[in-house]
Amino acid sequence: MVSNKYFTKDILREANNAAIREKRNKAIKKEAIEELGEEDVFPIIFKIYHNTTDEIRVMIRIGEFSPLLDMSQLRYDSLPTFISNKNGELILEEEESFLARRPYPNKREWQEVSILKPLRRQNPFRNKILELYNNQCAICNITNSTVLRAAHIWPVSDGGKEEVQNGICLCVIHEVAYDANLFEITDEGYIILNTDDDLKIDYFKIRPPLEKDAYPSAFNIIKRKEYFDKKKK
Incomplete structure:
Protein backbone atom coordinates (compact mmCIF):
# COMPACT_ATOMS: atom_id res chain seq x y z
CA MET A 1 0.00 0.00 0.00
CA ALA A 100 0.48 17.54 17.95
CA ARG A 101 -0.24 13.91 16.96
CA ARG A 102 2.60 12.52 19.02
CA PRO A 103 1.55 10.85 22.28
CA TYR A 104 4.04 13.00 24.18
CA PRO A 105 4.36 16.24 22.17
CA ASN A 106 6.85 17.85 24.54
CA LYS A 107 9.31 14.95 24.32
CA ARG A 108 11.40 14.18 21.27
CA GLU A 109 11.23 10.45 21.82
CA TRP A 110 9.08 7.94 23.62
CA GLN A 111 9.35 4.26 24.45
CA GLU A 112 6.33 2.05 24.12
CA VAL A 113 5.53 -0.14 27.06
CA SER A 114 5.03 -3.49 25.37
CA ILE A 115 5.40 -5.17 22.01
CA LEU A 116 2.93 -7.96 21.35
CA LYS A 117 4.70 -10.65 19.36
CA PRO A 118 2.97 -14.01 19.78
CA LEU A 119 5.22 -17.04 19.55
CA ARG A 120 4.21 -18.60 16.27
CA ARG A 121 5.17 -22.11 17.33
CA GLN A 122 2.64 -21.92 20.17
CA ASN A 123 -0.14 -20.55 17.98
CA PRO A 124 -2.85 -23.24 17.53
CA PHE A 125 -4.17 -21.51 14.40
CA ARG A 126 -0.75 -21.58 12.74
CA ASN A 127 -0.13 -25.18 13.74
CA LYS A 128 -3.48 -26.29 12.32
CA ILE A 129 -3.03 -24.42 9.03
CA LEU A 130 0.48 -25.81 8.50
CA GLU A 131 -0.82 -29.30 9.24
CA LEU A 132 -3.70 -28.92 6.76
CA TYR A 133 -1.32 -27.76 4.03
CA ASN A 134 1.15 -30.53 4.80
CA ASN A 135 3.82 -28.02 5.88
CA GLN A 136 4.23 -26.52 2.41
CA CYS A 137 3.53 -23.08 1.00
CA ALA A 138 0.32 -23.17 -1.02
CA ILE A 139 1.86 -21.37 -3.99
CA CYS A 140 5.51 -22.44 -4.03
CA ASN A 141 7.62 -25.45 -3.07
CA ILE A 142 9.02 -24.20 0.25
CA THR A 143 8.56 -26.77 3.01
CA ASN A 144 10.80 -25.38 5.77
CA SER A 145 8.37 -24.82 8.66
CA THR A 146 10.53 -22.08 10.19
CA VAL A 147 9.60 -19.78 7.30
CA LEU A 148 5.98 -20.89 6.86
CA ARG A 149 3.11 -18.74 8.11
CA ALA A 150 -0.63 -19.07 8.58
CA ALA A 151 -1.82 -16.08 6.55
CA HIS A 152 -5.31 -14.73 7.12
CA ILE A 153 -7.46 -14.32 4.02
CA TRP A 154 -9.87 -11.79 5.52
CA PRO A 155 -7.65 -9.75 7.91
CA VAL A 156 -8.44 -10.15 11.59
CA SER A 157 -8.09 -6.38 11.99
CA ASP A 158 -11.15 -6.01 9.73
CA GLY A 159 -13.25 -8.72 11.40
CA GLY A 160 -11.83 -11.96 9.99
CA LYS A 161 -11.82 -14.98 12.28
CA GLU A 162 -9.10 -17.48 13.14
CA GLU A 163 -10.85 -20.37 11.45
CA VAL A 164 -9.29 -22.79 9.01
CA GLN A 165 -11.45 -21.49 6.13
CA ASN A 166 -9.84 -18.09 6.71
CA GLY A 167 -6.26 -19.32 6.66
CA ILE A 168 -3.73 -20.41 4.09
CA CYS A 169 -0.17 -21.64 4.49
CA LEU A 170 2.34 -19.30 2.85
CA CYS A 171 6.09 -18.85 3.09
CA VAL A 172 7.32 -15.54 4.53
CA ILE A 173 7.92 -14.00 1.08
CA HIS A 174 4.47 -14.83 -0.20
CA GLU A 175 2.83 -13.87 3.11
CA VAL A 176 4.30 -10.36 2.82
CA ALA A 177 3.21 -10.15 -0.83
CA TYR A 178 -0.30 -11.39 0.07
CA ASP A 179 -0.58 -8.88 2.93
CA ALA A 180 0.31 -6.18 0.39
CA ASN A 181 -2.33 -7.52 -2.04
CA LEU A 182 0.30 -8.14 -4.71
CA PHE A 183 -1.67 -11.23 -5.64
CA GLU A 184 -5.19 -12.55 -5.06
CA ILE A 185 -6.66 -16.01 -4.68
CA THR A 186 -10.09 -16.63 -6.21
CA ASP A 187 -12.80 -18.77 -4.63
CA GLU A 188 -11.79 -21.47 -7.13
CA GLY A 189 -8.18 -21.29 -5.96
CA TYR A 190 -6.71 -19.51 -8.98
CA ILE A 191 -3.80 -17.13 -8.31
CA ILE A 192 -4.10 -13.66 -9.88
CA LEU A 193 -1.09 -11.33 -9.86
CA ASN A 194 -1.63 -7.63 -9.17
CA THR A 195 1.98 -6.71 -9.93
CA ASP A 196 4.56 -7.12 -12.67
CA ASP A 197 7.20 -8.16 -10.14
CA ASP A 198 8.50 -11.73 -10.19
CA LEU A 199 6.96 -13.36 -7.10
CA LYS A 200 8.06 -16.87 -8.05
CA ILE A 201 4.57 -18.31 -8.26
CA ASP A 202 5.02 -22.02 -8.92
CA TYR A 203 1.37 -22.87 -9.61
CA PHE A 204 -1.67 -21.45 -11.41
CA LYS A 205 -3.82 -22.58 -8.50
CA ILE A 206 -3.10 -22.98 -4.81
CA ARG A 207 -2.20 -26.37 -3.44
CA PRO A 208 -5.43 -27.28 -1.62
CA PRO A 209 -5.50 -28.30 2.06
CA LEU A 210 -5.69 -31.97 2.98
CA GLU A 211 -9.28 -31.60 4.20
CA LYS A 212 -11.97 -30.35 1.81
CA ASP A 213 -13.82 -28.53 4.60
CA ALA A 214 -10.69 -26.43 5.28
CA TYR A 215 -10.61 -24.90 1.78
CA PRO A 216 -10.62 -21.07 1.80
CA SER A 217 -14.25 -20.00 1.91
CA ALA A 218 -15.81 -17.82 -0.77
CA PHE A 219 -17.18 -15.58 1.99
CA ASN A 220 -13.73 -14.82 3.41
CA ILE A 221 -12.34 -14.22 -0.08
CA ILE A 222 -15.15 -11.74 -0.83
CA LYS A 223 -14.63 -9.97 2.51
CA ARG A 224 -10.91 -9.70 1.75
CA LYS A 225 -11.66 -8.07 -1.61
CA GLU A 226 -14.05 -5.63 0.08
CA TYR A 227 -11.33 -4.82 2.64
CA PHE A 228 -8.76 -3.92 -0.01
CA ASP A 229 -11.33 -2.04 -2.09
CA LYS A 230 -12.00 0.15 0.97
CA LYS A 231 -8.27 0.72 1.42
CA LYS A 232 -8.02 2.11 -2.12
CA LYS A 233 -10.61 4.84 -1.45
Missing part, protein backbone atom coordinates in the same frame (compact mmCIF):
# COMPACT_ATOMS: atom_id res chain seq x y z
CA VAL A 2 1.32 3.43 -0.95
CA SER A 3 1.71 5.93 1.87
CA ASN A 4 1.82 9.72 1.94
CA LYS A 5 4.02 9.88 5.03
CA TYR A 6 7.68 10.77 5.27
CA PHE A 7 10.66 10.95 7.63
CA THR A 8 13.08 13.71 8.38
CA LYS A 9 16.55 12.59 9.45
CA ASP A 10 15.73 13.24 13.13
CA ILE A 11 12.42 11.36 13.00
CA LEU A 12 13.98 8.47 11.08
CA ARG A 13 16.79 8.22 13.64
CA GLU A 14 14.24 8.20 16.45
CA ALA A 15 12.05 5.53 14.82
CA ASN A 16 15.05 3.38 13.96
CA ASN A 17 16.44 3.59 17.51
CA ALA A 18 13.01 2.54 18.77
CA ALA A 19 12.93 -0.45 16.38
CA ILE A 20 16.32 -1.60 17.67
CA ARG A 21 15.40 -1.01 21.30
CA GLU A 22 12.04 -2.77 20.94
CA LYS A 23 13.72 -5.71 19.13
CA ARG A 24 11.61 -5.42 16.00
CA ASN A 25 12.49 -7.49 12.95
CA LYS A 26 13.49 -4.70 10.56
CA ALA A 27 15.78 -1.76 11.34
CA ILE A 28 18.38 0.29 9.46
CA LYS A 29 22.09 0.51 10.21
CA LYS A 30 22.65 3.55 12.40
CA GLU A 31 25.71 4.63 10.39
CA ALA A 32 23.60 4.82 7.22
CA ILE A 33 21.17 7.24 8.85
CA GLU A 34 23.95 9.48 10.16
CA GLU A 35 25.24 9.92 6.60
CA LEU A 36 21.94 11.43 5.44
CA GLY A 37 21.41 15.13 4.80
CA GLU A 38 19.96 17.17 7.64
CA GLU A 39 17.43 18.97 5.42
CA ASP A 40 16.37 16.03 3.25
CA VAL A 41 13.05 14.21 3.54
CA PHE A 42 12.53 10.50 2.98
CA PRO A 43 9.07 9.41 1.79
CA ILE A 44 7.49 6.08 2.63
CA ILE A 45 6.80 4.37 -0.68
CA PHE A 46 5.12 1.23 0.64
CA LYS A 47 3.66 -0.07 3.90
CA ILE A 48 1.90 -3.17 5.18
CA TYR A 49 0.22 -4.06 8.46
CA HIS A 50 1.13 -7.35 10.18
CA ASN A 51 -1.79 -8.42 12.34
CA THR A 52 0.21 -11.27 13.90
CA THR A 53 2.68 -8.79 15.43
CA ASP A 54 0.41 -5.72 15.43
CA GLU A 55 2.99 -3.55 13.72
CA ILE A 56 3.58 -1.60 10.53
CA ARG A 57 6.42 -2.37 8.10
CA VAL A 58 7.40 0.50 5.83
CA MET A 59 9.70 0.82 2.82
CA ILE A 60 11.51 4.15 2.69
CA ARG A 61 12.98 5.90 -0.34
CA ILE A 62 16.52 6.96 0.55
CA GLY A 63 18.34 7.88 -2.66
CA GLU A 64 18.74 4.69 -4.67
CA PHE A 65 17.98 2.50 -1.66
CA SER A 66 14.65 1.38 -0.18
CA PRO A 67 15.27 -0.07 3.31
CA LEU A 68 12.54 -1.60 5.49
CA LEU A 69 11.66 -0.46 9.00
CA ASP A 70 9.17 -1.86 11.53
CA MET A 71 7.21 0.24 14.00
CA SER A 72 3.98 0.33 15.97
CA GLN A 73 0.75 1.69 14.53
CA LEU A 74 0.96 4.50 17.08
CA ARG A 75 4.38 5.59 15.86
CA TYR A 76 3.36 5.32 12.21
CA ASP A 77 0.27 7.46 12.79
CA SER A 78 2.43 10.17 14.35
CA LEU A 79 4.62 10.59 11.25
CA PRO A 80 4.33 13.76 9.14
CA THR A 81 2.46 13.68 5.83
CA PHE A 82 2.88 15.26 2.42
CA ILE A 83 0.87 15.93 -0.72
CA SER A 84 2.11 16.36 -4.30
CA ASN A 85 1.15 19.42 -6.33
CA LYS A 86 0.59 19.49 -10.09
CA ASN A 87 4.32 19.92 -10.70
CA GLY A 88 5.14 16.80 -8.67
CA GLU A 89 6.63 18.85 -5.83
CA LEU A 90 6.06 17.67 -2.28
CA ILE A 91 4.14 19.95 0.06
CA LEU A 92 5.13 18.96 3.59
CA GLU A 93 2.96 19.09 6.68
CA GLU A 94 3.81 21.85 9.15
CA GLU A 95 5.90 20.69 12.09
CA GLU A 96 3.43 22.08 14.62
CA SER A 97 0.68 19.99 13.05
CA PHE A 98 2.38 16.58 13.14
CA LEU A 99 3.98 17.16 16.54
Whole structure:
Protein backbone atom coordinates (compact mmCIF):
# COMPACT_ATOMS: atom_id res chain seq x y z
CA MET A 1 0.00 0.00 0.00
CA VAL A 2 1.32 3.43 -0.95
CA SER A 3 1.71 5.93 1.87
CA ASN A 4 1.82 9.72 1.94
CA LYS A 5 4.02 9.88 5.03
CA TYR A 6 7.68 10.77 5.27
CA PHE A 7 10.66 10.95 7.63
CA THR A 8 13.08 13.71 8.38
CA LYS A 9 16.55 12.59 9.45
CA ASP A 10 15.73 13.24 13.13
CA ILE A 11 12.42 11.36 13.00
CA LEU A 12 13.98 8.47 11.08
CA ARG A 13 16.79 8.22 13.64
CA GLU A 14 14.24 8.20 16.45
CA ALA A 15 12.05 5.53 14.82
CA ASN A 16 15.05 3.38 13.96
CA ASN A 17 16.44 3.59 17.51
CA ALA A 18 13.01 2.54 18.77
CA ALA A 19 12.93 -0.45 16.38
CA ILE A 20 16.32 -1.60 17.67
CA ARG A 21 15.40 -1.01 21.30
CA GLU A 22 12.04 -2.77 20.94
CA LYS A 23 13.72 -5.71 19.13
CA ARG A 24 11.61 -5.42 16.00
CA ASN A 25 12.49 -7.49 12.95
CA LYS A 26 13.49 -4.70 10.56
CA ALA A 27 15.78 -1.76 11.34
CA ILE A 28 18.38 0.29 9.46
CA LYS A 29 22.09 0.51 10.21
CA LYS A 30 22.65 3.55 12.40
CA GLU A 31 25.71 4.63 10.39
CA ALA A 32 23.60 4.82 7.22
CA ILE A 33 21.17 7.24 8.85
CA GLU A 34 23.95 9.48 10.16
CA GLU A 35 25.24 9.92 6.60
CA LEU A 36 21.94 11.43 5.44
CA GLY A 37 21.41 15.13 4.80
CA GLU A 38 19.96 17.17 7.64
CA GLU A 39 17.43 18.97 5.42
CA ASP A 40 16.37 16.03 3.25
CA VAL A 41 13.05 14.21 3.54
CA PHE A 42 12.53 10.50 2.98
CA PRO A 43 9.07 9.41 1.79
CA ILE A 44 7.49 6.08 2.63
CA ILE A 45 6.80 4.37 -0.68
CA PHE A 46 5.12 1.23 0.64
CA LYS A 47 3.66 -0.07 3.90
CA ILE A 48 1.90 -3.17 5.18
CA TYR A 49 0.22 -4.06 8.46
CA HIS A 50 1.13 -7.35 10.18
CA ASN A 51 -1.79 -8.42 12.34
CA THR A 52 0.21 -11.27 13.90
CA THR A 53 2.68 -8.79 15.43
CA ASP A 54 0.41 -5.72 15.43
CA GLU A 55 2.99 -3.55 13.72
CA ILE A 56 3.58 -1.60 10.53
CA ARG A 57 6.42 -2.37 8.10
CA VAL A 58 7.40 0.50 5.83
CA MET A 59 9.70 0.82 2.82
CA ILE A 60 11.51 4.15 2.69
CA ARG A 61 12.98 5.90 -0.34
CA ILE A 62 16.52 6.96 0.55
CA GLY A 63 18.34 7.88 -2.66
CA GLU A 64 18.74 4.69 -4.67
CA PHE A 65 17.98 2.50 -1.66
CA SER A 66 14.65 1.38 -0.18
CA PRO A 67 15.27 -0.07 3.31
CA LEU A 68 12.54 -1.60 5.49
CA LEU A 69 11.66 -0.46 9.00
CA ASP A 70 9.17 -1.86 11.53
CA MET A 71 7.21 0.24 14.00
CA SER A 72 3.98 0.33 15.97
CA GLN A 73 0.75 1.69 14.53
CA LEU A 74 0.96 4.50 17.08
CA ARG A 75 4.38 5.59 15.86
CA TYR A 76 3.36 5.32 12.21
CA ASP A 77 0.27 7.46 12.79
CA SER A 78 2.43 10.17 14.35
CA LEU A 79 4.62 10.59 11.25
CA PRO A 80 4.33 13.76 9.14
CA THR A 81 2.46 13.68 5.83
CA PHE A 82 2.88 15.26 2.42
CA ILE A 83 0.87 15.93 -0.72
CA SER A 84 2.11 16.36 -4.30
CA ASN A 85 1.15 19.42 -6.33
CA LYS A 86 0.59 19.49 -10.09
CA ASN A 87 4.32 19.92 -10.70
CA GLY A 88 5.14 16.80 -8.67
CA GLU A 89 6.63 18.85 -5.83
CA LEU A 90 6.06 17.67 -2.28
CA ILE A 91 4.14 19.95 0.06
CA LEU A 92 5.13 18.96 3.59
CA GLU A 93 2.96 19.09 6.68
CA GLU A 94 3.81 21.85 9.15
CA GLU A 95 5.90 20.69 12.09
CA GLU A 96 3.43 22.08 14.62
CA SER A 97 0.68 19.99 13.05
CA PHE A 98 2.38 16.58 13.14
CA LEU A 99 3.98 17.16 16.54
CA ALA A 100 0.48 17.54 17.95
CA ARG A 101 -0.24 13.91 16.96
CA ARG A 102 2.60 12.52 19.02
CA PRO A 103 1.55 10.85 22.28
CA TYR A 104 4.04 13.00 24.18
CA PRO A 105 4.36 16.24 22.17
CA ASN A 106 6.85 17.85 24.54
CA LYS A 107 9.31 14.95 24.32
CA ARG A 108 11.40 14.18 21.27
CA GLU A 109 11.23 10.45 21.82
CA TRP A 110 9.08 7.94 23.62
CA GLN A 111 9.35 4.26 24.45
CA GLU A 112 6.33 2.05 24.12
CA VAL A 113 5.53 -0.14 27.06
CA SER A 114 5.03 -3.49 25.37
CA ILE A 115 5.40 -5.17 22.01
CA LEU A 116 2.93 -7.96 21.35
CA LYS A 117 4.70 -10.65 19.36
CA PRO A 118 2.97 -14.01 19.78
CA LEU A 119 5.22 -17.04 19.55
CA ARG A 120 4.21 -18.60 16.27
CA ARG A 121 5.17 -22.11 17.33
CA GLN A 122 2.64 -21.92 20.17
CA ASN A 123 -0.14 -20.55 17.98
CA PRO A 124 -2.85 -23.24 17.53
CA PHE A 125 -4.17 -21.51 14.40
CA ARG A 126 -0.75 -21.58 12.74
CA ASN A 127 -0.13 -25.18 13.74
CA LYS A 128 -3.48 -26.29 12.32
CA ILE A 129 -3.03 -24.42 9.03
CA LEU A 130 0.48 -25.81 8.50
CA GLU A 131 -0.82 -29.30 9.24
CA LEU A 132 -3.70 -28.92 6.76
CA TYR A 133 -1.32 -27.76 4.03
CA ASN A 134 1.15 -30.53 4.80
CA ASN A 135 3.82 -28.02 5.88
CA GLN A 136 4.23 -26.52 2.41
CA CYS A 137 3.53 -23.08 1.00
CA ALA A 138 0.32 -23.17 -1.02
CA ILE A 139 1.86 -21.37 -3.99
CA CYS A 140 5.51 -22.44 -4.03
CA ASN A 141 7.62 -25.45 -3.07
CA ILE A 142 9.02 -24.20 0.25
CA THR A 143 8.56 -26.77 3.01
CA ASN A 144 10.80 -25.38 5.77
CA SER A 145 8.37 -24.82 8.66
CA THR A 146 10.53 -22.08 10.19
CA VAL A 147 9.60 -19.78 7.30
CA LEU A 148 5.98 -20.89 6.86
CA ARG A 149 3.11 -18.74 8.11
CA ALA A 150 -0.63 -19.07 8.58
CA ALA A 151 -1.82 -16.08 6.55
CA HIS A 152 -5.31 -14.73 7.12
CA ILE A 153 -7.46 -14.32 4.02
CA TRP A 154 -9.87 -11.79 5.52
CA PRO A 155 -7.65 -9.75 7.91
CA VAL A 156 -8.44 -10.15 11.59
CA SER A 157 -8.09 -6.38 11.99
CA ASP A 158 -11.15 -6.01 9.73
CA GLY A 159 -13.25 -8.72 11.40
CA GLY A 160 -11.83 -11.96 9.99
CA LYS A 161 -11.82 -14.98 12.28
CA GLU A 162 -9.10 -17.48 13.14
CA GLU A 163 -10.85 -20.37 11.45
CA VAL A 164 -9.29 -22.79 9.01
CA GLN A 165 -11.45 -21.49 6.13
CA ASN A 166 -9.84 -18.09 6.71
CA GLY A 167 -6.26 -19.32 6.66
CA ILE A 168 -3.73 -20.41 4.09
CA CYS A 169 -0.17 -21.64 4.49
CA LEU A 170 2.34 -19.30 2.85
CA CYS A 171 6.09 -18.85 3.09
CA VAL A 172 7.32 -15.54 4.53
CA ILE A 173 7.92 -14.00 1.08
CA HIS A 174 4.47 -14.83 -0.20
CA GLU A 175 2.83 -13.87 3.11
CA VAL A 176 4.30 -10.36 2.82
CA ALA A 177 3.21 -10.15 -0.83
CA TYR A 178 -0.30 -11.39 0.07
CA ASP A 179 -0.58 -8.88 2.93
CA ALA A 180 0.31 -6.18 0.39
CA ASN A 181 -2.33 -7.52 -2.04
CA LEU A 182 0.30 -8.14 -4.71
CA PHE A 183 -1.67 -11.23 -5.64
CA GLU A 184 -5.19 -12.55 -5.06
CA ILE A 185 -6.66 -16.01 -4.68
CA THR A 186 -10.09 -16.63 -6.21
CA ASP A 187 -12.80 -18.77 -4.63
CA GLU A 188 -11.79 -21.47 -7.13
CA GLY A 189 -8.18 -21.29 -5.96
CA TYR A 190 -6.71 -19.51 -8.98
CA ILE A 191 -3.80 -17.13 -8.31
CA ILE A 192 -4.10 -13.66 -9.88
CA LEU A 193 -1.09 -11.33 -9.86
CA ASN A 194 -1.63 -7.63 -9.17
CA THR A 195 1.98 -6.71 -9.93
CA ASP A 196 4.56 -7.12 -12.67
CA ASP A 197 7.20 -8.16 -10.14
CA ASP A 198 8.50 -11.73 -10.19
CA LEU A 199 6.96 -13.36 -7.10
CA LYS A 200 8.06 -16.87 -8.05
CA ILE A 201 4.57 -18.31 -8.26
CA ASP A 202 5.02 -22.02 -8.92
CA TYR A 203 1.37 -22.87 -9.61
CA PHE A 204 -1.67 -21.45 -11.41
CA LYS A 205 -3.82 -22.58 -8.50
CA ILE A 206 -3.10 -22.98 -4.81
CA ARG A 207 -2.20 -26.37 -3.44
CA PRO A 208 -5.43 -27.28 -1.62
CA PRO A 209 -5.50 -28.30 2.06
CA LEU A 210 -5.69 -31.97 2.98
CA GLU A 211 -9.28 -31.60 4.20
CA LYS A 212 -11.97 -30.35 1.81
CA ASP A 213 -13.82 -28.53 4.60
CA ALA A 214 -10.69 -26.43 5.28
CA TYR A 215 -10.61 -24.90 1.78
CA PRO A 216 -10.62 -21.07 1.80
CA SER A 217 -14.25 -20.00 1.91
CA ALA A 218 -15.81 -17.82 -0.77
CA PHE A 219 -17.18 -15.58 1.99
CA ASN A 220 -13.73 -14.82 3.41
CA ILE A 221 -12.34 -14.22 -0.08
CA ILE A 222 -15.15 -11.74 -0.83
CA LYS A 223 -14.63 -9.97 2.51
CA ARG A 224 -10.91 -9.70 1.75
CA LYS A 225 -11.66 -8.07 -1.61
CA GLU A 226 -14.05 -5.63 0.08
CA TYR A 227 -11.33 -4.82 2.64
CA PHE A 228 -8.76 -3.92 -0.01
CA ASP A 229 -11.33 -2.04 -2.09
CA LYS A 230 -12.00 0.15 0.97
CA LYS A 231 -8.27 0.72 1.42
CA LYS A 232 -8.02 2.11 -2.12
CA LYS A 233 -10.61 4.84 -1.45
